[in-house]
Amino acid sequence: MGCTQSKHDASEDASNGTMLQAVLGHLGQLDGDAKLDHTTMSIVYDIFKDMDKDSDGTVDKSEFEKFLSTHPAAKTLWEGEGKASMSRSLKDAIADERLSFYELVAAFAPEAPHHAGDASGIGGLESLISDAAWGYRGYNGPENWALLSPKNKLAATGKEQCPVDILPSTCVPCPAVDGDASLAYGVGPGTILNNGHTIQVNWKGGSMSVGGTTFEAAQFHFHTASETTIRGMQYPLEMHVVHVTPGANERVSEPMRIAVLAVLFETRTDVEEVFLSQFFDQLPSHVAHDQDDAETLTRPVDLSSISLDGGYYRLRGSLTTPPCTEGLEWSVLASPLPILPAQLETFRKALGKTVRNFRPTQPLNGRSITWVCACQA
């Protein structure tokens, strides 16, 4: 899909020029290990998109040199030798090649002191563009995740990305009545945190078996509106229960595998979902900086009301957030659970200005979706 960004007129250029001076001044004053703020990254991204004439996610040398010749502050920063100048090795590496967004950011940002010896400059880059720098709109929105870090390249090149739109009429009925998945959810203590992208409950009260492998529940979190769509229809909320193969961290030879159970919610006024009411009075609105900031839930959470009995869809998929890792076992409950309008409002309020945190649906690329329903029997 091409970029439809319109050409700037002269007055916009003048105002962008002023903004650019401020941004470049800001970059020049940053300490080596400072993170770039949202406004700075947004403006650098606008500059990049303006130079990216082919809309292919890179800019060529001539466009970049034209930019430098019309922006003296940028030229000074580019050619500077102080803390604000890029590493010489990175400069040499890209001077005659095409430049990606993350390379451009690195070019103008200070060299991270702890990665100064990295010949490629990529180590320094990663410290500047942290994993936390992605978001859901603007320069760091889903369309640009692959530009933000080389780690995220599957977001653009992957062939089994999630979420997907499910067209029930095209799904393949599973020959086994019960399918290849089962749930063993019980009651377990939890901690809850708002990580700025979602509200997440760390919970270890059960497991899910898929294709003969048992995955232990690690956490569940929410997206609004839903990421998965059914016949193109989005639901107001979606929960992902994330399960991992146990002990994988200790067994280097066997990398961790992930299974996701997606549960859609529809707004209902006549019935309350008891599962949600167990912890919805404790949704944190302040963003936690790490897992240590997670609050302990006042009572254990019971997930045993979540069941595959109403049927489910199965497919191969990916994480729906950077780095969009593939090879995940995906299951989606066919029947949505109810959520009260007031509960939805509580969730959206807690999520704050983000308000929406869903990735748009991704192409199936030939993947088939299996439909499992015991009611076929």
Ligand SMILES: [Zn+2]
């Ligand atoms: Zn999710």
